[in-house]
Amino acid sequence: MFRLSSYRDFDWVLLGFVCVLSVISVLEIKSATLHTKFHGFDHKQMGFLAAGLLLMFLISMIDYHVLLDIVPWAYGISIFSLIAVKVAGQKVLGARRWINLGGGVHFQPSEWVKLVLIVAVARYFWNLAGRELTWRDIGKAAALVCVPMALVLTQPDLGTSLTYSPILMAGLFLGGIRLRQVIVIVFVLLLVGGVAWKSGKRLKPYQQARINAFINPDSDPRGSGYQIRQSLIAVGSGGIWGKGANKGTQTQGDFLPIPYTDFIFAAFCEEHGFVGAMGVLLIYFLILMRLIQNAQTAADLPGTYIIMGVVAVIVFQIAVNIGMVVGLMPVTGIPLPLMSYGGSSILFTFLALGIVMNVRMSRFVN
């Protein structure tokens, strides 16, 4: 089961970029929680990072083909755990997303389902490789992703469930969906979406309010528009060079909502300005390019599919989170990978990177 692979082929460059971002993350969490009851979250984050690194090395030792073999089982367990969390999960902030594993450890299954989905989708399209995608194939792929997505959506956790969609999209794209099919799907989705929006029953009131606030942030400055407005003020007032570490008035004055998780990038922008923000975007760019390069050099198709699934999820989360912070996207509650505080999010990212490492290390095996 364990293959001897050479750590000479381990992607140390990628790990370097990831570590730089992790350090930035810890420092910003420290700043954002300095005067709050969440003081000390930076130390917890360091713990998560250490655990993440360890898991990354461990999973990088497992041949990803093994993962591909066991993924049907994993998928089944995922669905089961999502149902379990609906039944036995802990209600936090009005949603059942967590399972208490005892000893103060909480686990959010929806994060690791993401990982399972990446591998499952890779396996699915790998099996389909060599022939044109039929509507039936597309429908099966959609079902594969949409079942867990629907379960997560009803937790309710719109943000996380949305992060499953790029996995499907990447799979369909790489699996060879045709332009004609894309057009039909987009048309149908727009139609359904339009009807749903009109009837207004698909979205929770707070979600509708968020979208309204996104369209017009000043409509309700203390309500839903508040988060967007404060985020824009935080980012904008940072200017070119920022206000300096621990000196962001929006962050330190508690005006910025949850500045250590979803809005951490706004806090970072306020304190480190446009220059700092561009630095972070550059690191993300380098990480993503490095991942794609690894996808290119992967030994086989499923390796490529897995890495591109990881890329799709990370890109999606960056786009939605930073887009939200700068006012280009509505508030969805999607964490920024490698920056936002949170064990589940960190563990997902590092586990995903661990699989990527294994794909890379296996590239000369065939």
Added chain:
Amino acid sequence: MELNPQTELTLGKNEKLPTGKLHVAQYLIAAILLVLSIGLWRLEVVSADNFRAMAEANRIRKVPVMAPRGRLFDREGRLLVDNYPSVSCYILREQVKSFGTDLPMIASGLHLTVEQIEAALKKYQTAPKYQPIPLKQDITPDEQAFIEAHRNELPELETLEEQRRVYPRDGFAAHLIGYVGEISEEDLNKEKYAFYLPGNVVGKSGVEATYDSLLRGVDGSRDVIVNSHGKEIGHLGETMAQPGKDLKLTIDLDVQMAAEKAMEGKNGAVIAMDPHTGEILAMVSRPTFDPNQFAIRLTKSYWNEILTNPNHPLLNKAIQAQLAPGSTFKIIMSYAGLQEGVAQLMHVPCNHGATFYGHYFSCDRNHGMVTIDTAIPYSCDTFYYTLADRLGIDTIARYATSVGLAQKTGIDLPDEATGNMPSTVWKMKTFHERWYPSEAMSVGIGQGAVTATPIQLARALSGIASGGVLRRPHVVFTDEVPADELEAIHETFPGSGEKTIPLSTQNWQILTDAMYSVTSSPIGTAYAARLEGIDFAGKTGTADIVSGRDKSSKNKDTIPNAWFVGMTPRRNPDIVVAVLWEHGYWGNNSARLASGIINAFVAKQRKRENNIKIAQAAPVPVTAENASKEASPKASAADVSN
């Protein structure tokens, strides 16, 4: 998208993905990051200044620092009105998340009704959004705890420490001191209040109103840094508040207390002034009110009580009651008659009255042959009917206005009444009718259309007893007030002010001696109010409220008003007291009240001068304050011990 169906079809299970699709992914990622970068550029570079200002506005709040209002002291520096610290609750409309859910919560926590809060919000609709609105003043520790405990849910509530007024109890000198309250909307539109803001506390009446600009000081402000819950986490700068100026009032606490005591349970007014200067020594109006109730928000029940009281507690009767002066007007009649050279020559037979122009005018008694020397102590109406007839209404009016009737005295208190003095011109203007000579009879005894305020009568007597020098009455020492402010106050309260009237030494003596007889001679109407060892003089007045016929009626409202104006010593007096006792029935009753006040004043004066010996009150040397007059060698030989 560069999808190539041919390559798709040839892609085997173990083959690799063509790099084209991965390039698409790379471009897509680059494009997404570029869009995000543009978004950041737009915010952080293009409109950074705008957002920086918004961030500052977010965290910096201007908190007013209220200037303590100037305190009030009596003429000897005894504290009358002080301040105490109290906490008020304000609401910041910008911070309200939802009026629908917050208002009921606030209402229950602050013991208000939702309607009251809505009314407050409506009142300040036009005020700028960032300005805190006063919700409740002088909140209890309980309510403070409520606000502290709900900082997160109700960040819009703000507390502010303020200085609040504490006035003497039981309405002591309430009309003179006045009270403060929140500035009204009408006042805000007035030029005088151009620099005041809604919610400002402003003097509403009395000294508090007149001297508001001195008393209020200048509010300061503090720029504090707050977090999103409105909690103060630091501060930037502070403009100190300039405390209001302490003012020394001219009133003498001891005289005031004597006056308050005299009027206990009665309706009416007392005014005591120093004729040398015009300084008011005491001012009482009854019924009174509790200004402390006005300093905090007024309760509805107390306001209703004040409004429905038929005796008008808010009216400062010392300067606002315009009533028939009754026989006290005979002082002015005598002054006019003597100066015209008529009265000293008159010998009038009084037989319960006399007939003029076919009408019978009655006197209360058969006084026999009356001259000016006995007419005043007798208060003989027949004499004054005759004198009025001889002088004619216009001469009477000329003299009456010369001593300040029918015009404001110019006292530094708001809303002084003018009173009325009839004349031929007045009648033509008011009724478009000519004056009938018979109408002068009732004016001659201070009835009819003539009305005066207690302050007017006190000032008129002060002028005559001082030999013709009239002063502008005032309640705050003029040297306490900056010159420009004083000028402004004189402009705001115009009146007869400082003036000199002609009064010969001879006539001055006759008048003052006759007034001394009122209290010292057994024939005097106020003999019962005489004061042993004190040179106490004056004139009673019993002013009918309805015409003579209904006098017998037992209806309380028709009982005559009892007046007395008196002074000590009789010439160049140190104090003049005017007493109005509404429905006091008989002028002598008021004379007794006045004598109590005079007694208190003299006792204090003697104590202070360390001269407690029971004085053989020496006759006063005849030197009028009016310097132009030469001293008469014939000093009055008034026997104080009767």
